[in-house]
Amino acid sequence: MLAFFLCANTLFAYFVTENNYTQQQRVLKSLDIDTSFLNDPILLSMRDDLDLYRTRHFLNILERGYQFVPIVRQMIADAGIPDAFLYLAMTESNFSARAYSSARAVGLWQFMPYTGRKFGLVIDEYVDERRDPIKSTEAAIKFLQYLHDDFGKWYLAAMAYNCGEGRVRRAIIEAGTDELSVLLDPNKKYVPRETRNYIRKILTMAHLSGSADFIIGHDGDYLMNQGSSSTFAPIIVPGGTTLSDIAKSTGLPVKIVKEYNIHLNYFFTPPNVKEYVVYIPYDKKSLFTQNFKPSDGSEAFYVHVVKKGDSLYEIGRRYGISYKVVKDFNNLSSNTLRINQKLIVPVAKPTTKHYVVRQGDTLGSISRKFNIGLNELMRLNNLTSTVIHPGGKIVVP
Structure with a gap:
């Protein structure tokens, strides 16, 4: 992945002027x-x-995308898929990594949770890599290649990306062909209207983005040299590194x-991994290299749900x-809390000790006393039953 950033520094502006x-x-x-199809009236x-x-x-959309x-x-380009797929991302999200749909699609490439995970993205308590412009692009490339292997034509891969593989297969069967002009028939409606216009949107954006006459003719001269070099750099930090430590460096x-x-x-960064890639402005990379000191690993983070x-x-x-x-740590402006609000609690990494079971204790009461889940307590003690006896020792954090 780091190689992509090195290559990007030598790229010319991303507008084609042929x-x-x-x-x-x-x-x-x-x-x-x-x-x-250039003569298609729609x-x-x-x-x-x-x-x-x-x-x-x-x-404005073009300007928003200059960063990545x-x-x-x-x-x-390195993956060997059509460069017009850059504008598939533009169609999906308007080049916004924050994009979110009512159907729960997220990020630059608008991945649904299942598809994102299927193609290697981590979506958990700590991170949603659908919003990571680099990792989500890696996943989108894999997905499009997978669809192309399945359907054999890139325009079918794009349509399947939009409306799903099953819908495109049914459309081809109903139409008796995979010809684009037939599949886009507005009367037969083999595919949804959104999908019928999907390819057209990609082609329109590719055409106008590649037209110097259009860009300059609408006072977009300032865009012609944007995007010619990398504006952010990847750095590798240990899991559990705070962004404040990165910011200080x-x-x-x-x-x-x-x-x-x-x-x-x-x-x-996710505390459950050894190391993790984050991004900083490209011109701050040397400062980070000089000043950043990894944590000694003595701190951990708990996600506390307010009850x-x-x-x-x-x-x-x-x-x-x-x-x-x-x-x-949670940037709270007042002491007021909401039920189910999530708070991050930084604490020293836990050690364990032995608790001596007293008369009247149950495994459930001990788990509540030490704020640990019952299943986790059983796992720590290799217990297959909740039966305990006075005088026995229970390992607790």
């Missing part, structure tokens, strides 16, 4: 689409609409480091730290 018609033909051929209408009425919105587009473009505010790492659910009756003071007392530490 002959307009030649560029359009090349894009269609790369997607296995006959060049006669495609022409989309281009005119964007050219006349929505140019500022379109240019050079790297994503290079990854797509680079002289950046914590909120800026978090902006570069919106795939992290909290202000620290009825909890207070900051009580939570701090339970974990053996000041309530002010809990408040500051």
Whole structure:
């Protein structure tokens, strides 16, 4: 993955300026689409609409993508898939890693949880890598290659990416062909309307993004040289590293480091892995290398879910730290808590001790006393039953 960032530094600006018609033909051929599709009336209408009425919105999307587009473009090129798929991401998310749909699709490539995990993305309590522009692009490339292997044509892979493999298979069977012009028939409706326009949107965005006349003609000259070099760099830190430690080493505010790492659910890297890749501004990499000192590993993090009756003071007392530490670490502006609110509690890594069972104790009461789940307590003690006896010893954290 680091190699992609090195390559991105030498990329030219990500707007293609070749002959307009030649560029359009090349894009269609790369997607296995006959060049006669350039005359499709709905495609022409989309281009005119964007050219006349929505140019500022379109240019804003291009500007938003400058941060990671050079790297994503290079990854797509290295994978040998059509470069027009850069605009599949643009169609899916408007080049926003924060994008979220009502169907629970997330990130630059709008992965659903199941598909994201299937193609290697981690989605858990600590991280949602669907929002990681690099890892999600790696997953999207694998997914598109998988779909192409299945359907044999890139435009079918794109359609399946949008509406699902099963829907495209049924459409081909119903239509008796996989010809694009037939599958897009608005009267037969072999595929949903959104999918019928999906390929057209990708082609429209590829066409206009590759047109110097369009960019300059709508006062977008400033975009022509953006995206020509990397704006952020990957760094490897130990699991459980706080973003504040990274920020201190680079002289950046914590909120800026978090902006570069919106795939992290909290202000620290996953504590359940040995190391993890995060991103910082490219021009801060040398500062980080000089100043960053890894933690000694003595600190751990608990995710505490607020229950009825909890207070900051009580939570701090339970974990053996000041309530002010809990408040500051979670950037709380007041002491008011909400039921089911999640708080991160930084504590010294737990050690274990032996608790001597007393008369009246049950395994359940001991688990509540030491704030540990019953199943976890049984696992620590290699117990297959909840039966315990006075005088016995139970290992507890």
